[in-house]
Amino acid sequence: GESGGFVSDSPGNPDKFLESGLFGVPELSCPEGFQEAQDKALQESEQLVQKACSTPPGPETVMIFDQLSDALCRVADLADFVKVAHPDSAFREAAEEACRNVGTVVEKLNTDVELCQSLRRLLADEVVMNSLDPETRRVAELFMFDFEISGIHLDEEKRKKAVNLNVRILDLCNEFLSGAHLPNKIDKHILPEHIRYNFTAEGNYLQVAGLHADCPDDLVREAAYKIFLYPNAEQLRCLEELLASRNSLAQLVGYDTFAHRALQGTMAKNPETVTQFLEKLSDQLSKRTLKDFEMMTKLKMKLNPQNSKLMPWDHTYYSGILRAER
Known part of the structure; x- marks a missing residue:
């Protein structure tokens, strides 16, 4: 429905839903709540970064990194879903903005030298590492792996470039996926009159918003297939820039191609x-x-x-x- 009621103690009452917020998160009872959730996550992450950098090597270091990851990802992952799934455009846009802002911070932290050093000190301390259980040790190694594929070994200027490329890639991915769902328009007079009712009219145009793959009329399926999938110059431009940016990022951090970087580990x-x-x-x-x-x-x-x-x-x-x- 319009309220997007994923979680509600009264499915038939939108006001009850709005009180409880998306997924029972009180802040998310309105689009502006995403800013609030984002700010809380960023404040928490700032405190955890300071804590990670000042804590002596030990199991607590891994716990802090895990909390840091969770603080950011629980907002980013939720926003990533809402930005494509919510029926209200105001919610989608607010979620998209939160997703981008948190994602930008994640990329910056992945190239934060001081934060990386705190983890490196732990991994270099054999006594402490031997005292960790296998799961904790593996988590520590995975966090170090994230630093390495993000370009922690590069100089400051190249690290900044890597962050900018990562953020640009996030934007391009979102732009491309959004564009893939946009309807295509066609002059209604091009289509036979008896199939026009299958598509949404807009003045002299018809909007084709999908493949109509389940329609029993062959002609409707053919028209939808050819019109909805018609090459789009803007989509191709976006895709080409996305692939070029991915390739630049991969080579900047030391991989032959983006595929090699994505599949590492x-x-x-x-x-x-x-x-x-x-x-x-x-x-x-x-x-x-x-x-x-x-x-x-x-x-x-x-x-x-x-x-x-x-x-x-x-x-x-x-x-x-x-x-x-x-």
Whole structure:
């Protein structure tokens, strides 16, 4: 509904929902609450940074880093979800701003030399490290890994450049994802009159806001597919800048490509492993896929014999019918 009632002790009463706030967080009963939640998180993080830098090496150091991460991420992750999921644009915009501001602070902390030194002192102290349980030791190593891939080893000017690139990447990702959901407009006279009612009218234009993949009318699916997915110059510009920024960041912090940086420390390890996995998966699935396409083709011939060639806008619709029949 309009209230976006994810959590409410009275689902039928928006006022009750607004009192409790999003997810039961009182500050988030209105869009302005995101600023309040953000400011609280940033104040808490400032205190924790000072504490981390002044605490002698020990298990408490890891706890402080964990609290620091939690203070920032619990606001950033929640805002990251609300900025795409909330029906109210004021909530989405406030969440997006909070997400960007907290994300910027995270990137700055990932290149904070003094903060890194406090963790480095812990990792260099063998007596203390040997006294830590395996989970705590692993958490400490993961935090150090975040510093390393963010460019902590660079000089101050390059560290600032890395932060700026990270923030620019956050902005470009958001811009691209938002643009991917925007409807495309077309002069209504281009489409046959009998299918126009499927789309939202706006003067002499029709808005195509999705693929209409479940619509039984072939022509509606075809029109939606071709119009909604029509190349967009602004989206391509955004994507090209995003890829260039990712590449610049990766090379600045010492990686061949952004893929190498993104996969470092993961189960996949490197782009070569991912490529091998995808190729193997593709080989294994090809026979099954052909079988699925044969089934869809037969179904289309049965339901639409005069126009029986399987097209890209048919897959979701006919596979849905097959699943329903099963």
